[in-house]
Structures are given as C-alpha cells and as structure tokens.
Amino acid sequence: MTALVLTPIVLVGSxxxxxxxxxxxxxxxxxxVPLLVLVFGVDIHYAIGASLVAVIxxxxxxxxxxVRDGYTNVRIAMLLEVATxxxxxxxxxxARYTPGPTIAVIFGIVVLYTALSALRPPAxxxxxxxxDPFATLLKLNGSYPADGGxxxxxxxxVPWGFLVMLSAGALSALLGIGxxxxxxxxxxxxxxxxxKVSTTTSNFMIGVTAAASAGVYLHRxxxxxxxxxxxxxxxxxxxxxxxxxxxxxxxxTLRIVFxxxxxxxxxxxxxxxxxxxx
Amino acid sequence: xxxxxxxxxxxxxxxxxxxxxVVYLVQHGGETVSYTRFDGEPGGLTNPAAIVSGALGGxxxxxxxxxxxxxIATPIIRVLASLVLFMVTxxxxxxxxxxxxxxxxxxGLWGAIE
Numbered sequence: 001m002t003a004l005v006l007t008p009i010v011l012v013g014s015x016x017x018x019x020x021x022x023x024x025x026x027x028x029x030x031x032x033v034p035l036l037v038l039v040f041g042v043d044i045h046y047a048i049g050a051s052l053v054a055v056i057x058x059x060x061x062x063x064x065x066x067v068r069d070g071y072t073n074v075r076i077a078m079l080l081e082v083a084t085x086x087x088x089x090x091x092x093x094x095a096r097y098t099p100g101p102t103i104a105v106i107f108g109i110v111v112l113y114t115a116l117s118a119l120r121p122p123a124x125x126x127x128x129x130x131x132d133p134f135a136t137l138l139k140l141n142g143s144y145p146a147d148g149g150x151x152x153x154x155x156x157x158v159p160w161g162f163l164v165m166l167s168a169g170a171l172s173a174l175l176g177i178g179x180x181x182x183x184x185x186x187x188x189x190x191x192x193x194x195x196k197v198s199t200t201t202s203n204f205m206i207g208v209t210a211a212a213s214a215g216v217y218l219h220r221x222x223x224x225x226x227x228x229x230x231x232x233x234x235x236x237x238x239x240x241x242x243x244x245x246x247x248x249x250x251x252x253t254l255r256i257v258f259x260x261x262x263x264x265x266x267x268x269x270x271x272x273x274x275x276x277x278x
Numbered sequence: 279x280x281x282x283x284x285x286x287x288x289x290x291x292x293x294x295x296x297x298x299x300v301v302y303l304v305q306h307g308g309e310t311v312s313y314t315r316f317d318g319e320p321g322g323l324t325n326p327a328a329i330v331s332g333a334l335g336g337x338x339x340x341x342x343x344x345x346x347x348x349x350i351a352t353p354i355i356r357v358l359a360s361l362v363l364f365m366v367t368x369x370x371x372x373x374x375x376x377x378x379x380x381x382x383x384x385x386g387l388w389g390a391i392e
Contacts, residue, residue, distance in 0.1 A: 004307035007299070043316040056349045057291065060284045060356075074360055078375050081357075085382040093391050100316075139371065207284075207353040208379070214350050215387035218343070219325070221318030225342035226311055229299040232349070236292060 003226055010040065011230035018058055018238025023246060024258045025199070026118055027206075028235045029055050029177030030111050034265035037104070037278075042227065044100045044278070048176030049222035052214045054235035055178045059207035061236060062243060071200040073142045076155065076193070080165045080201075084183070084209040087169025092216035095174050101273035107175045108270035114181045115259035115266070127192055132156045144197050153194050161191040173213030178206040283359055287352025291345045298333070298341025305338045326387075354383055 013035050014028070021028035029051045036047035095103065131141055131154040143152045155161075164186035172179040180202050187198035217223055272278050322328045323343050330347075332340025357379055364372040385391060 001311060002308055003311045004303055006311055007303060040313070042313040045316040046313045053346050053349060056353065057288060060288045060349070060352050074363075075372055078357075078360060078372060078379060081379045082375060082382070085379055085386075089382060089386055089391055092386065096392065139369075208357060208383070211350045211353045212383050212386040214346070215383070216389075216391045218346065218350070219389040220392075221320075221324045222316070223323075223343070223346055224313060224319060225298070225302065225323065225339040225346075226306075227313060228346055229295050229302065229342045232346075233292060233295055233299070236288070 006040070007226070007230045010036075010227065011234040013039070014054065014231045014234025015238040015241075016234075018054070018235035019242045019245075020238075020254075020258050021058070021235070022062070022239040022242025023249065024118060024255050025180075026114060026258065026262070027055065027178040027180050028058055028239065029175075030114060030262050031265070032231060032235065033107060033176050034111075034262075034269055036227065036231070038265065038268055038272070044103055045095075045222050046224050046227055048095070048103070048174075049214070049217045049224065050227040050231040051176035052173075052210050052217065053223060053228045053232045055172075055176070055210040056207050056214060057232045057236045058239040059178060059203055059210065061239060062203055071144050071196050072204045073140070073193070073197055073201050074204075075138070076140050076142070076187070076191075077201050077204050079138065079140070079158075080162065080183075080186075081205055081208050083162045083165035084169035084172070084205055085212045087166040087171075088173040088209050088212040089169075089216065090166075091170035091173030092213040094170070096220065098174065101276070101278045103174060104269045104273035104278055106171075107177075108266040108273075110171055110175060110177070110179070110182075111262050111266040111269075115263045117181055117185075118255050118259045127153055127194060130154060132158070134158055142197070144194055146194070146196075151194070153192075153197065155191045155193055157190045157192075161186045164190060169209050169212075172206070172209050173216075178210065180206060283356050284352060287348060287355065291348040291352065294345035294348055295342055298338050298343075298345055300338075301336065301341055302338030325389075350387065354380070354387075357383065 017028040017031035032051040036042040135155045168179045168182035183202035187193045329343040333344040361376040
C-alpha cells in the first residue's frame with residue numbers, strides 16, 4: 001500500500017476511534033491499537049507509539065475545557081502524577097524487554113476489564129463526611145460546584161490510590177492507552193472523590209503520563225511519522241466531534257455497543273498472540 | 279491560564295502535523311509503506327535536536343516528528359505553569375512535588391531510559 005492510500009484510511013479509522021472514545025468516555029487508545037494491529041498489520045510497538053501520541057492530543061484537548069469548570073483538583077493531580085509518571089517510565093522500560101505477543105495478551109485483559117466496567121458503571125455512594133488526617137496534611141481536601149452550591153469533599157486512602165496510580169502509569173506506557181479506567185478506579189473507589197472530580201482530574205493527568213512514555217518511545221524509534229500523523233489528527237478531530245455530539249445522544253446503548261466491539265478486538269488480539277501470528 | 283496553554287499547544291501541534299503531513303505525502307506519497315516489522319526509526323527522527331534541524335530543512339517526516347515534540351511539550355509546560363502557581367501561593371510542599379514530576383518527565387524526554 002502506498003503512503004497516499006494508507007494515510008487517509010488510517011485517518012478515517014482514527015477519527016472513528018476518537019469519536020467513539022470521547023462519546024463513551026473510554027478513550028480512543030483501546031480502539032486505535034487493535035485497529036492498527038489487526039486491520040493494518042502494524043507491529044504492536046509502532047501501534048503503541050502512534051496511539052500514545054493520539055492519547056496526548058485528545059487528553060490535552062479535552063482537559064482544557066475541564067480546568068475552566070473548576071472540577072479538577074490540581075494538587076491531587078500533581079501528587080498522583082508522581083506515581084503515574086514514575087509508573088510510565090517503568091512501563092516504557094519494560095516494553096523494551098516484553099515480546100509483542102505478551103503485550104497483546106496484557107492489552108486484551110486490560111481492555112476486557114475496561115469494557116466490563118463500561119457495562120456496569122459503579123453506583124454512586126455517599127461521600128465521606130470527615131477529613132482523613134493524612135489527606136489533610138497533604139492539603140488534598142477540596143470543593144466542587146454541585147446542585148447550585150459549592151460542596152466540600154475529603155479524599156481517603158491516599159497511599160493506596162498512589163499505588164494503583166503507579167500501575168495505571170505502567171499500563172498506559174506498556175499498552176499505549178490512557179488507562180483512564182484504572183485512574184478513575186483509584187480516585188473514585190479508593191480515594192472516594194466525587195465522580196466528576198475523579199474523571200476530570202484523571203483526564204488532566206493522562207496527557208502528562210503519556211508525555212513521559214512518548215518521550216522514551218520517540219528516542220527508541222517507536223514513533224513512526226507516517227502513522228503518528230494520521231492517527232493523532234484523526235483521533236483529535238474525532239474527539240472534538242464527540243464532545244460536540246455528547247449532549248445530544250443516549251450514551252447507554254452506545255457504551256454497550258462500544259464495549260462489545262472492543263471486547264471482540266481484545267479477544268482477537270489475544271488469539272493472534274496465542275497462535276503465533278504476531 | 280492553564281487551559282489556554284493546553285489548547286494553544288494542541289492547535290500548534292495539529293497545524294504542524296497537517297503541514298508536515300502534506301509535505302510528507304508530496305515527498306513520499308507514492309512509496310509503498312509497510313509497518314509489519316519493527317525496525318526502529320533512523321537517528322534523525324528520534325533525537326529532538328536532529329528533528330528540529332530536519333524540520334527546518336523542510337523534511338516532511340521530521341516536521342511530523344516536530345509536531346509530536348510540541349504535543350509532548352504541551353503537558354510539560356502545563357506542569358511548569360502549575361509550578362509557578364504553587365510558587366506564587368508559597369505552597370512549598372507542592373513546589374517540591376511538582377519539581378519531582380518535572381525531573382521524572384525530563385528523564386524520559388532526554389533519553390535516560392533506554
């Protein structure tokens with residue numbers, strides 16, 4: 001295939017991935033990597049490099065809107081970025097010694113888990129009413145706009161959140177995804193942040209995490225401009241369109257369809273890896 | 279202020295990627311491409327200094343890599359902006375935390391991780 005033919009096809013495919021990723025809140029990376037590997041036969045190392053570039057672009061694009069809204073807790077983001085960035089450097093280092101098929105199998109497991117949590121969103125729980133001493137020491141208590149007023153919240157289990165964030169960073173680097181689901185898991189379930197705060201803070205952190213591993217991959221020659229250009233531009237355009245469409249669409253059905261599609265892709269990735277066709 | 283840094287960086291990178299992409303397709307559009315085997319990119323497309331000089335020399339592939347550099351720089355500049363914010367509010371603990379994040383980011387970008 002010539003570059004003139006491949007570029008527009010990859011561009012359109014990534015546009016669709018970015019669009020669906022923004023609509024469902026799962027991010028484009030979980031579609032872009034299998035799209036490149038399964039449909040275009042791209043080596044998984046190049047696919048991960050290109051996908052990470054798209055992850056930075058879409059995360060920076062959407063985070064810009066949220067910081068303005070006052071949901072993002074910059075202190076929590078910065079503290080946990082120590083964990084995700086350190087994890088990302090470890091993941092990028094590990095990727096060098098991990099064979100492609102092994103990466104594909106880990107990818108499949110993480111994406112299946114992501115799809116499963118998309119199908120069963122966590123029920124809202126009452127937030128903790130009392131401050132946690134350690135979180136207070138770290139000045140992490142915050143407030144956010146809710147029901148026409150300002151509501152305070154008190155994060156808990158900060159060390160546990162930090163540990164899970166280390167693995168979120170490593171998975172993001174190793175698999176070329178934003179791993180927003182793991183980040184939300186740490187902040188929503190463990191640290192008990194309000195859902196809106198955990199999702200926007202997670203989005204704010206994804207770009208920084210991906211920048212760390214993309215830097216390593218650039219040096220290692222895993223970022224191929226012929227792929228990174230259409231993938232990043234397509235995903236960016238798709239996520240902008242997705243953000244525009246979001247208020248006008250029923251996301252429940254869409255999440256189910258998306259979860260099924262990425263699950264099929266995940267199983268195919270694992271099958272291809274297990275049968276030695278990778 | 280933080281959000282403006284992010285949107286500006288993304289627009290600059292997207293503009294550069296479009297420009298580089300067009301030049302790349304003009305220069306190499308007819309060539310057959312295959313990415314089925316990972317061979318690694320040549321040195322001119324992996325080292326930031328070489329990328330910038332290649333991009334200034336009008337090489338489309340280097341221009342696309344330059345847009346990747348802008349994209350990587352965007353969140354880093356955002357971290358720098360947070361550093362300034364914490365310094366202004368004399369939040370020593372978070373000045374230290376932010377500096378640690380910056381050091382880790384630079385390790386990756388300067389090729390300290392092989």
